[in-house]
Amino acid sequence: xxxxxxYAELARQLGGVGAVNRWxxxxxxDDCPPACxxxxxxxxRHGEARLGQLSDLLAIDLSVTSRHVTHAVERGWVxxxxxxxxxxxxxxxxxxxxxxxxxxxxxxxxxxxxxxLAEWPEEDVVRLVELLxxxxxxxxxxxxxxxxxxxxxxxxxxxxxxx
Amino acid sequence: xxxxxxYAELARQLGGVGAVNRWxxxxxxDDCPPACxxxxxxxxRHGEARLGQLSDLLAIDLSVTSRHVTHAVERGWVxxxxxxxxxxxxxxxxxxxxxxxxxxxxxxxxxxxxxxLAEWPEEDVVRLVELLxxxxxxxxxxxxxxxxxxxxxxxxxxxxxxx
DNA sequence: TATTGTTATACTCTATAACTATA
DNA sequence: TATAGTTATAGAGTATAACAATA
Numbered sequence: 001x002x003x004x005x006x007y008a009e010l011a012r013q014l015g016g017v018g019a020v021n022r023w024x025x026x027x028x029x030d031d032c033p034p035a036c037x038x039x040x041x042x043x044x045r046h047g048e049a050r051l052g053q054l055s056d057l058l059a060i061d062l063s064v065t066s067r068h069v070t071h072a073v074e075r076g077w078v079x080x081x082x083x084x085x086x087x088x089x090x091x092x093x094x095x096x097x098x099x100x101x102x103x104x105x106x107x108x109x110x111x112x113x114x115x116x117l118a119e120w121p122e123e124d125v126v127r128l129v130e131l132l133x134x135x136x137x138x139x140x141x142x143x144x145x146x147x148x149x150x151x152x153x154x155x156x157x158x159x160x161x162x163x
Numbered sequence: 164x165x166x167x168x169x170y171a172e173l174a175r176q177l178g179g180v181g182a183v184n185r186w187x188x189x190x191x192x193d194d195c196p197p198a199c200x201x202x203x204x205x206x207x208r209h210g211e212a213r214l215g216q217l218s219d220l221l222a223i224d225l226s227v228t229s230r231h232v233t234h235a236v237e238r239g240w241v242x243x244x245x246x247x248x249x250x251x252x253x254x255x256x257x258x259x260x261x262x263x264x265x266x267x268x269x270x271x272x273x274x275x276x277x278x279x280l281a282e283w284p285e286e287d288v289v290r291l292v293e294l295l296x297x298x299x300x301x302x303x304x305x306x307x308x309x310x311x312x313x314x315x316x317x318x319x320x321x322x323x324x325x326x
Numbered sequence: 327t328a329t330t331g332t333t334a335t336a337c338t339c340t341a342t343a344a345c346t347a348t349a
Numbered sequence: 350t351a352t353a354g355t356t357a358t359a360g361a362g363t364a365t366a367a368c369a370a371t372a
C-alpha cells in the first residue's frame with residue numbers, strides 16, 4: 001500500500017519537473033513559446049480537431065487554448081478550416097510548416113536531453129515515459145470541473161493560521 | 164540506444180506534468196501558493212540554508228526565491244536568523260508552523276492523489292518517484308548559466324520562418 | 327572589486343467572466 | 350436556451366537588471 005509519505009514525495013518530484021521543463025524550453029526558437037509545442041504535438045497525434053477537443057486533450061482552459069492557437073495560426077503552423085457540421089467552430093489542422101517545426105523541435109529536444117541522459121539505459125527512459133503517460137491518464141478524469149477537484153478541504157485545517 | 168522519438172516523447176510527457184501540478188495545487192490553502200511548498204520542503208530536508216543555496220536547490224533564480232522566502236516569512240513559516248559568518252546573508256530556517264503546514268500539505272496531497280492512483284501498485288509509485296529524482300539529478304548540472312543551456316542552436320534552423 | 331540579497335520591471339502561462347455567433 | 354469560441358482582465362511564476370550592503 002502506498003503511504004502518505006510516498007504520495008507527498010511524488011508531489012514534490014512532480015513539482016520539480018517545472019525546473020526541468022524550463023531548462024528544456026531554453027532550446028526553443030524565440031517565436032515558439034513552450035505552450036505552443038504541446039498544442040502542435042497534440043494536433044499531430046490526434047489529427048484535425050476542434051478547439052474544445054484540443055483544450056480537453058491539453059487539460060488547459062478553452063480561453064487559453066484559443067490564444068495559443070491564434071499564435072500558432074499567425075506563425076503559419078496551424079490552419080483553421082471551416083467545420084462543415086458546425087459553423088460556430090473551425091477545425092484546426094497542423095500545416096506542413098508546423099510539422100517541420102515539430103521535427104526541428106524533436107532534434108533540439110534530443111540535443112538538450114541526450115547530454116544529461118547519456119548514462120541512462122533506454123529501458124529507463126521508456127519506463128519513465130510510460131509512467132508519466134499513465135499518471136496523466138489516471139488523473140485525467142480530474143480536470144478543473146466543479147465537484148471534481150482534490151477535496152478543497154475548506155481551509156480551516158490544523159496548520160492554517162487565521163490571525 | 165535511446166532514439167530521438169523517445170526523447171521527444173519524454174519532453175512531451177514532462178510538459179504534460181504541468182496540468183497534473185495545477186490540479187494538485189488546487190488542494191493548497193489560499194495563502195500558500197504552489198511555489199511556496201517547494202521552498203518549505205527543501206528547507207525541511209536540507210535544514211538551515213542561505214538564500215543562494217536554496218535558489219540552487221530549487222533551480223530557481225535568486226530574485227524569485229527571495230520573493231518566495233519573504234512571503235513564507237510573512238506567514239510565519241520560515242524564520243531568518245543572522246548568519247554568524249557573513250553579515251550579508253541570513254540563514255533560513257523552517258519554523259514549527261512551517262513544519263505543521265508541511266504535514267497538513269502531505270495529507271492534502273495524499274487526498275488528491277490517492278483517489279486517481281488507487282489502482283497503482285505501490286511499486287510503480289516508488290519507481291516513478293525514483294526516476295523523476297534521477298532525472299532532476301542527471302539534468303541538474305544544466306542550470307540557467309551561460310554556456311550551459313541545451314545548445315541554443317542560433318535560431319536559423321530549417322523550420323524557422325523569418326517573415 | 328567581488329559577492330549576497332533585495333527590489334523594480336517585464337514576460338509567459340493560466341483562469342474567470344463578459345461577450346458574439348451559431349445550434 | 351444552450352453551446353463554441355473570442356477577448357478583456359487579473360493573478361501567479363519566473364528572469365533580467367539595477368541597486369544596497371558586506372566581504
